[in-house]
Amino acid sequence: MAHMITSQCVNCGACEMECPVRAISAAANQYVIDPRVCVDCEGYFDIARCKWACPVEACVPERAAYIEHSASLQNRGTRPVVFRADGNPAGTPLAG
Amino acid sequence: MGKRVVIVGGGWAGSAAAITARLAGADQVILLERTDSLLGTGLVGGIMRNNGRYTAIEEMIRLGGGQLFKVCDDNSRHRNMEFPGHRHASIYDVNRIEPAVRRCVLDHGAEIWMFSRFVAVERSNGSITAVRLENGTRVEGDVFIDTTGSCGAQTLCTDNGNGCVMCVVRCPTFGPRVSLVGACGIAEKSGKKPDGTLGAMSGSCKLSKETIAPHIIEELERTGLAMIPLPAHMVNEKKLGAKACAQYALKEYAENVILLDTGHVKLMSPYIPLHELRQLPGMEEVRYVDPYAGTVGNSMRFSDLSPRDDAMRVSSDGQVDNLFCGGEKAGLLVGHTEAIVTGALAGHNAVRALAGRKELLLPHSLSVGDAITTVREEMQTEEGMGKKYTFSGSVYFNRMKERKLYTTDHAELDRRVDATGLRNVFQQKVV
Numbered sequence: 001m002a003h004m005i006t007s008q009c010v011n012c013g014a015c016e017m018e019c020p021v022r023a024i025s026a027a028a029n030q031y032v033i034d035p036r037v038c039v040d041c042e043g044y045f046d047i048a049r050c051k052w053a054c055p056v057e058a059c060v061p062e063r064a065a066y067i068e069h070s071a072s073l074q075n076r077g078t079r080p081v082v083f084r085a086d087g088n089p090a091g092t093p094l095a096g
Numbered sequence: 097m098g099k100r101v102v103i104v105g106g107g108w109a110g111s112a113a114a115i116t117a118r119l120a121g122a123d124q125v126i127l128l129e130r131t132d133s134l135l136g137t138g139l140v141g142g143i144m145r146n147n148g149r150y151t152a153i154e155e156m157i158r159l160g161g162g163q164l165f166k167v168c169d170d171n172s173r174h175r176n177m178e179f180p181g182h183r184h185a186s187i188y189d190v191n192r193i194e195p196a197v198r199r200c201v202l203d204h205g206a207e208i209w210m211f212s213r214f215v216a217v218e219r220s221n222g223s224i225t226a227v228r229l230e231n232g233t234r235v236e237g238d239v240f241i242d243t244t245g246s247c248g249a250q251t252l253c254t255d256n257g258n259g260c261v262m263c264v265v266r267c268p269t270f271g272p273r274v275s276l277v278g279a280c281g282i283a284e285k286s287g288k289k290p291d292g293t294l295g296a297m298s299g300s301c302k303l304s305k306e307t308i309a310p311h312i313i314e315e316l317e318r319t320g321l322a323m324i325p326l327p328a329h330m331v332n333e334k335k336l337g338a339k340a341c342a343q344y345a346l347k348e349y350a351e352n353v354i355l356l357d358t359g360h361v362k363l364m365s366p367y368i369p370l371h372e373l374r375q376l377p378g379m380e381e382v383r384y385v386d387p388y389a390g391t392v393g394n395s396m397r398f399s400d401l402s403p404r405d406d407a408m409r410v411s412s413d414g415q416v417d418n419l420f421c422g423g424e425k426a427g428l429l430v431g432h433t434e435a436i437v438t439g440a441l442a443g444h445n446a447v448r449a450l451a452g453r454k455e456l457l458l459p460h461s462l463s464v465g466d467a468i469t470t471v472r473e474e475m476q477t478e479e480g481m482g483k484k485y486t487f488s489g490s491v492y493f494n495r496m497k498e499r500k501l502y503t504t505d506h507a508e509l510d511r512r513v514d515a516t517g518l519r520n521v522f523q524q525k526v527v
Contacts, residue, residue, distance in 0.1 A: 011255070030251070073231065074230055080210065081210045084202065086202075
């Protein structure tokens with residue numbers, strides 16, 4: 001198990017400074033927790049320090065379903081679709 | 097295989113670039129779009145040909161780059177109408193425009209890739225070689241055009257606006273816009289509000305027609321315009337300063353609710369709380385269709401503006417040599433017309449660059465050429481970064497009038513364009 005940060009993150013950076021194992025870093029649109037580093041603050045604090053520090057309750061125990069369905073086209077099963085002159089979908093491009 | 101032009105971002109600018117790149121003779125043109133539809137913010141726009149935009153559009157038609165303007169004309173709900181501060185406007189139907197633009201782009205032989213969000217760039221020896229999409233697909237190309245715009249990601253709206261208000265850009269579903277220029281490590285600028293904070297708020301909302309009283313809708317559909325005076329306690333002139341569209345920052349817009357018929361009802365105000373809007377006679381049951389949370393705010397724009405020259409080539413101190421830009425990405429030139437102009441020039445010049453030909457510069461005797469240079473120069477100054485430029489109003493339209501560039505006289509426009517020797521230049525193959 002690990003903790004994760006939901007899209008409610010407001011990019012304040014409070015969690016990053018508090019994390020005892022430096023598992024948290026800034027990503028494109030919010031902060032993220034590296035689940036390979038996070039130890040849920042076991043042996044450090046009773047309440048996970050990020051959860052304690054977060055002003056918007058975005059730091060929560062990891063939920064598999066959230067990660068699977070989080071906002072990315074790939075996770076939604078959507079792939080690029082190519083349209084050519086006849087206007088009908090001509091299939092998906094091959095991944096390079 | 098021949099040379100390939102890859103355009104990132106399928107709004108008005110990217111669609112225009114795809115068309116002019118094909119007209120200039122590019123073998124293969126791929127237009128990458130993040131969402132399920134072309135046009136982006138153009139899906140909730142509509143206003144064309146108002147004030148100096150009329151001149152710019154007629155210049156572009158004579159230069160041979162009028163394809164998308166014809167699509168707008170063909171899909172206009174109202175023509176030659178007036179609303180406060182604006183003359184001879186056309187309004188395209190936002191519910192019909194996207195399929196028409198899509199057909200136009202495809203008919204010119206470009207490919208459109210939907211659900212194709214750009215996320216990373218590959219480079220070699222000072223050139224971009226490929227872009228990567230969210231799902232890992234790699235798209236190789238010979239020349240690239242950034243028409244990703246200046247809206248989103250959501251953090252732009254949370255940091256500088258009133259939060260995500262669920263607008264037509266749809267970042268939460270399709271993922272945030274990523275700047276191609278930014279991904280190349282090129283420093284970009286952001287526009288500023290008059291109070292010095294970053295960005296600018298989009299200036300209008302869309303209301304559902306079915307939720308407004310029939311007598312207002314009747315007037316709106318007949319004339320294109322309905323004006324409803326605001327009660328004194330609701331007038332807020334301060335809000336005007338926050339808007340992206342300085343051409344609508346007039347007293348009439350603070351003292352009235354101004355509605356235009358774009359297919360939806362376009363409310364010419366960045367946002368108004370629903371309960372206040374419902375105090376107006378005939379609007380008791382109104383609801384928003386864009387942004388969904390028009391009660392509290394609107395989308396933020398004008399982050400990540402690219403440095404560029406007047407040929408629309410991205411200026412990068414030698415970091416990349418095959419990158420162009422157009423649309424809002426290319427500077428504080430606001431609007432659909434403006435995006436089509438800069439996008440069209442970027443598409444044409446991208447092919448000239450492939451062919452090793454000298455790039456086309458639009459002359460300053462035309463408003464389209466003068467605007468591209470003026471805005472680039474203005475953006476060098478702190479004061480200039482706090483303004484917005486458009487053919488249709490505010491500082492740039494004043495400049496057009498001062499320099500006698502503004503005209504609706506077709507014979508005069510013929511003379512001007514013929515004097516430049518560039519009649520139909522966008523339709524001439526350069527390879």
